[in-house]
Amino acid sequence: MARKMLIKALPASWNVEITQASNGREAVAAYHAGKADVMFLDLTMPEMDGYAVLETLQHEGLDSFVIVVSADIQPLARERVRALGAAAFIKKPVDAVQIERVLREYGIEL
Template identity: 80%
Template sequence: MARKMLIKALPAGWDVEITQAGNGVEALAAYRAGKAEVMFLDLTMPELDGYGVLETLQAEGLNSFVIVVSADIQPLARERVKQLGALAFVKKPVDPAQIEAILREYGIAL
């Protein structure tokens, strides 16, 4: 349900192929398959949580625009994901205008 809501919040004219992952292991596999130039990442996932995904991306020197989307809005969570390389932190439920502003800020073509 959360993924469907996020997809609906993406800019309408954004011409992208959307790949979904049900857990952190699947997210890393999609990234390694070249399907995650921009990754929207939840912190709470089975098998490997969002922090684990960010740690793996950082350790392997992998490169992706990562935007964390989470209901956990504690300052420590925000600080930790930024230290692990996330570009932005968006609280659930997502605001489409905020998503678009972040994408534009980082020069991601819409």
């Protein structure tokens, strides 16, 4: 449900191929398959949470533009994901204005 809401909130003009992952391991596998130039990442996922995904990307020296999308808005969570390489943090529930603002702020062409 959360993934569907996120996909609906993506800018209609953004010409991208969307790949979904139901857990952190699938997210890392999608990255390895070249399908995660921009990654929207939840912190709460089965098998491997968002923190572990960020740690894996950082440890392997992988370069993806990661936007964390989470209901956990505690300052420590935000600090931790930034330290692990996330470019931005968007609070759930997401909306199209938030997403477009972040993408434009970081120079993502829409």
